[in-house]
Amino acid sequence: MNFQKTFSRLYFCAVDDKEPFMKYAGELYKTQQVQGLMQYEQHLQINRLQHITAVARVAVDICEKLGVEAGSAARGAVMHDLFYYDWRDGINGKWHCLHGYKHPRYSARNAKQLYEQITRKEEKIILRHMWPLTVMPPESVQGFAVSLADKYCATLELLYSKGIITAEENV
Ligand SMILES: [Fe+2]
Numbered sequence: 001m002n003f004q005k006t007f008s009r010l011y012f013c014a015v016d017d018k019e020p021f022m023k024y025a026g027e028l029y030k031t032q033q034v035q036g037l038m039q040y041e042q043h044l045q046i047n048r049l050q051h052i053t054a055v056a057r058v059a060v061d062i063c064e065k066l067g068v069e070a071g072s073a074a075r076g077a078v079m080h081d082l083f084y085y086d087w088r089d090g091i092n093g094k095w096h097c098l099h100g101y102k103h104p105r106y107s108a109r110n111a112k113q114l115y116e117q118i119t120r121k122e123e124k125i126i127l128r129h130m131w132p133l134t135v136m137p138p139e140s141v142q143g144f145a146v147s148l149a150d151k152y153c154a155t156l157e158l159l160y161s162k163g164i165i166t167a168e169e170n171v
């Protein structure tokens with residue numbers, strides 16, 4: 001697998017309405033609340049909007065490959081990190097430690113405000129995406145897909161931030 005190519009496609013290809021996750025979560029994705037995530041850094045040069053976009057792309061891909069419903073994974077992924085602060089803020093990194101536990105709840109609360117029709121399943125996808133940190137595992141295949149996609153994307157972001165992988169042009 002070519003990580004550079006995969007990384008570049010996931011993070012630097014423009015989002016258009018035809019791509020799979022947009023079919024399920026296009027309206028949510030276009031809201032100011034989600035687009036505003038662009039202002040927050042996720043891992044060094046990658047902002048939170050790029051991160052949730054990549055997670056949504058991967059999670060939907062997993063669900064479609066497994067032949068399971070992908071809409072809840074798309075919506076869960078788009079809203080899984082719906083919080084509005086820099087997670088590095090804090091004293092001696094203490095906030096950072098707690099952030100891992102707390103931000104799924106902040107995201108779920110913001111998701112409910114943004115999307116009143118949110119289902120219990122989608123809420124659980126958000127609440128448990130940090131598993132195993134959050135102890136209780138995801139309840140659905142879609143929840144596992146988002147949790148796995150999140151870890152995979154965080155790894156790519158870390159490799160990018162360390163200069164181990166770079167973005168390719170013309171992918
Ligand atoms: Fe998260």
Ligand SMILES: [Fe+2]
Pocket residue numbers: 051055080081150
């Ligand atoms: Fe995330």
